[in-house]
Amino acid sequence: MGAGTETFYDVIRRQGITRRSFHKFCSLTATSLGLGPLAATRIANALETKPRVPVIWMHGLECTCCSESFIRSAHPLAKDAILSMISLDYDDTIMAAAGHQAEAILEETRAKYKGQYILAVEGNPPLNEDGMFCIDGGRPFVEKLKLMAEDAQAIIAWGACASWGCVQAAKPNPTQATPIDKVITNKPIIKVPGCPPIAEVMTGVVTFITTFGRLPELDRQGRPKMFYSQRIHDKCYRRPHFDAGQFVEEWDDEAARKGFCLYKMGCKGPTTYNACSTVRWNGGVSFPIQSGHGCIGCSEEGFWDKGGFYDRLTNIKQFGIEKNADQVGMAAAGVVGAAVVAHAAVTAAKRLATKRDDADHTK
């Protein structure tokens, strides 16, 4: 249960983690957040002095792949760090408590940390038949979700389920599975889409919120800009093959062996915003395109209802670039004057550049 005023640093020191490892963790985290070396110092400082933030982790209709991803964060300290940094008071997948004892934790956290705890939601509530398609602790999940959301400081929507609905919301959506921002409308919600999201992205988001006590900068769709402002296509290592018109035409052809672009095999990289092509998976080892399969666009809204994974993207005009909050001016650039063009160009140029200055993120 709650750790009182104990800090993250107290906890990891007690667990025998050295100060050197702690600082290494801080600088790696700062790097993964796209922040400069000064931010590492600030993160270290915050983790040494601020009380740990309680986190309640709830599961609705989902497959638990978000949890699987999260607990496999590559950094050796992640197990200790993240699970110590956040005082994970309730998570029905990994907590020891069960039954009435588990339910009591929810009530206790809600009362003791009113307005302070973070509610992390994996999965979504089905609303049809008064929520009867997902019963948790003897009552509809949607009720439990609303109750816990009432006194939360902020809410994290893990994965495509909580953010957009995902496969359980696929047409005709018989259970009426609904993304959580349609149910909770009076709290800040940060969406961390993906099926599942990348472990480093998940830990990065949690670290940011617990360290700086607020949500990171979000785009128009409520996703953290630091991880979701780059398209797979823009940072893909196979991009030069796209540029040069070198495509895989069928599976296991000569072009596939040479690692050419997978656009013709249905890759959704050109319309997908995620960090896979830069952060990659399993500790930076690989990502779907690197293992020879196109991106299925799992972090995009409605990806499950947009035709086959192997259908070539033909309707790029309708979605993609204009969805990026940083490039809103672009859609209009064709018809409006030079000022809009210049603005869009400058925004695009700045977006490419690695942050030189972390002040904006950490103040």
Place this chain on the structure above:
Amino acid sequence: MKVTDPTEFGALLAEHYRLIGERSMRDLPVYNDSLSVEAVGFELHGEVIAGILITPWFMNVVLLPLDDRLASQRPGASFAHGFPVGTLDFTVADIDAVGRIGTCSLFSPMFDFGDIDTARATATAALAEIVSPRVDPAAANGRPASAVDRRSLLRGSLTGART
């Protein structure tokens, strides 16, 4: 022999991608018929030639280092190059006509551009932003531009108070 003249490099590059456009891209849904291939603003910036290449399917910042820094890199690898706007990450690409270059995607596909004039104006403005020195407001006030300077280090103001 390696190209060292910026204008010639731009022209070779444009010619190469014009052929690719005709051969492989024209029939694909990512091809914007109202655009053409054009090399914009290729100039020498220290040890590298940099400029922007517009095609009907992408707009990239293209870099040709004049030293041999890319010799040991694999195509598809990523490397960083510092510009006044900040550090840009480039992907290594082997181009038959000009050799090993670095590319950094600005836009792709190109359906937001109605005509080549708009695309050219955007490329020019983006390039200006990338290569012009940033005016730092702190520096303009006579204070140090860098966040890490000796004075604040010694005064301990970098780390903040530890209470």
